Amino acid sequence: MTEVLRAxxxxxxxxxxxxxxxxxxxxxxxxxxTVMGSNGAGKTTILKTISxxxxxxxxxxxxxxxxITALDPDVIARAGIAHSPEGREVFSLLSVxxxxxxxxxxxKDRDEVARDLEKVLGWFPVLRTFLEKQAIYxxxxxxxxxxxxxxxxxRPRVMLLDEPSLGLSPLLISEIFQIIKRINVEEGVTMLxxxxxxxxxxxxxxxxxxxxxxxxxxxGERDVLMKSADIREFYLGIxxxxxxxxxxxxxxxxxx
Amino acid sequence: MTxxxxxxxxxxxxxxxxxxxxxxxxxxxLVLVYKATEQVNFAQGEFMMLGAFVGYQFxxxxxxxxxxxxxxxxxFMGAFGYGVEALVVRRLTGQPVFTVFILTLxxxxxxxxVAGIIWGFGNYSLPAPVDxxxxxxxxxxxxxxxxxxxxxxxxxxxxxxxxxYARQGVAMQALSLNQLAAFYMGIPVKRLTSSIxxxxxxxxxxxxxxxGPMTLVSTQMGxxxxxAFAGAIVGGFGSIPGAVIGxxxxxxxxxxxxxxxxxxxxxGAYLIMFLVLLIRPQGLLAQIYAKKV
Numbered sequence: 437m438t439e440v441l442r443a444x445x446x447x448x449x450x451x452x453x454x455x456x457x458x459x460x461x462x463x464x465x466x467x468x469x470t471v472m473g474s475n476g477a478g479k480t481t482i483l484k485t486i487s488x489x490x491x492x493x494x495x496x497x498x499x500x501x502x503x504i505t506a507l508d509p510d511v512i513a514r515a516g517i518a519h520s521p522e523g524r525e526v527f528s529l530l531s532v533x534x535x536x537x538x539x540x541x542x543x544k545d546r547d548e549v550a551r552d553l554e555k556v557l558g559w560f561p562v563l564r565t566f567l568e569k570q571a572i573y574x575x576x577x578x579x580x581x582x583x584x585x586x587x588x589x590x591r592p593r594v595m596l597l598d599e600p601s602l603g604l605s606p607l608l609i610s611e612i613f614q615i616i617k618r619i620n621v622e623e624g625v626t627m628l629x630x631x632x633x634x635x636x637x638x639x640x641x642x643x644x645x646x647x648x649x650x651x652x653x654x655x656g657e658r659d660v661l662m663k664s665a666d667i668r669e670f671y672l673g674i675x676x677x678x679x680x681x682x683x684x685x686x687x688x689x690x691x692x
Numbered sequence: 693m694t695x696x697x698x699x700x701x702x703x704x705x706x707x708x709x710x711x712x713x714x715x716x717x718x719x720x721x722l723v724l725v726y727k728a729t730e731q732v733n734f735a736q737g738e739f740m741m742l743g744a745f746v747g748y749q750f751x752x753x754x755x756x757x758x759x760x761x762x763x764x765x766x767x768f769m770g771a772f773g774y775g776v777e778a779l780v781v782r783r784l785t786g787q788p789v790f791t792v793f794i795l796t797l798x799x800x801x802x803x804x805x806v807a808g809i810i811w812g813f814g815n816y817s818l819p820a821p822v823d824x825x826x827x828x829x830x831x832x833x834x835x836x837x838x839x840x841x842x843x844x845x846x847x848x849x850x851x852x853x854x855x856x857y858a859r860q861g862v863a864m865q866a867l868s869l870n871q872l873a874a875f876y877m878g879i880p881v882k883r884l885t886s887s888i889x890x891x892x893x894x895x896x897x898x899x900x901x902x903x904g905p906m907t908l909v910s911t912q913m914g915x916x917x918x919x920a921f922a923g924a925i926v927g928g929f930g931s932i933p934g935a936v937i938g939x940x941x942x943x944x945x946x947x948x949x950x951x952x953x954x955x956x957x958x959x960g961a962y963l964i965m966f967l968v969l970l971i972r973p974q975g976l977l978a979q980i981y982a983k984k985v
Contacts, residue, residue: 441776487876489872489876508875508882509875510878510879510880510882513875514878519876525873527865527866527870527873528870530869534866535866537859537862538862541877541878542862542877544876547784589876590877
């Protein structure tokens, strides 16, 4: 598998705060890569730096071998990276259909666009029933579906997903992650998935990074990470049985 | 107070209507820019003045046929509006809103001065595309007024259809609702924003070409922009149908107000704005949902 996306030593300032401090990560074609971390770890900043909404202070972002560091976000989007932002950011007063069609704004292949629209509505049948309704009337879960569908309508080669599970019920989360996996497998879209909710993100991923206060502290294949004691305890909330299980205060993460 | 006959009232109504239409054309330009970028272009009245002067240059000074001169004027205004955004306003992205206010105020002053230097500070007459009057029973309307009503109706409906059905129109709405998300979709936000300024300058130019024959062309004619501003506020700043309704309301009541209260001539528009702000501060047709910032 070849690399489609690579960030090297990226440092990004958020105002006067350095939100990410020298991040390097690679995403292989056709894979799902997740970046896990708690609030304020810098997850969103990574995605914004890749998609061009923030310009890095240092470092380089490459997409399919091309340097895309600090290009305008619309240029990067047209190059083939779709960013589905945190908090959905749907166009509130536009209809569901117009929202989806805005994803396809830059595409000329009308027949393909129509087919992709059908695909999205097939994945999320609830959107079909609200097709002419303004997006603001949708529930949070439906808006998340809309944001995902809209990103897919760009026919990207890489999708950047920022916390698709945010504020959703467990049932909806699993439904949405199934579709994410389907888009990945059936449509061959590479995913870079940023999540606080490691217990849903990690099982869906092939490879994972753990981010803490702007640094990558751990990385590995899914199965390796799933077995790591630190990940199990701090991110998945699975506690190892032990005779002195209440000594959590003494527990140290391996990276500190 | 003087009693008005029905015929007089109708006459005033029609005059007010055509005046209101001109206000609307300016207000549409204001609201377009405001909706897309949350910037208020205080130079919109001066854009109109510039349109009138450029039309005067082409049609009167250079002797072009009217429609050719008018067309070229609108092309010039489009390029001018595009340039103002691309070269000046865009540099202020990310600055506090009032910097753009001050900038456009200054631009208005500068445009008045430059127009005066180029064309002079006097009053100049611009021919109307149509002459004569339309007589409807006791009511006499100049064809120029009829034209301004028709043009406004055509422009407003064309704009409605554009925003409803055209891909670019929907994208302009999208970027006004959520600029960052529009960027993420690959929508060329910068180009579209400049185009919005171009459209708004073109509407200013149309208003200038229509108003010029009625009031004479002068560097002071841009002050009518303040009435358009009042109309846009009455309608709920940010709504195009609202701006049209607000401007028509102001245009139609103004001549009646001036006749009834001659001592208060000229402030009717602002009184209406004041009343609307007191009773319904969001304007007559405000968008129900506040924009997420």
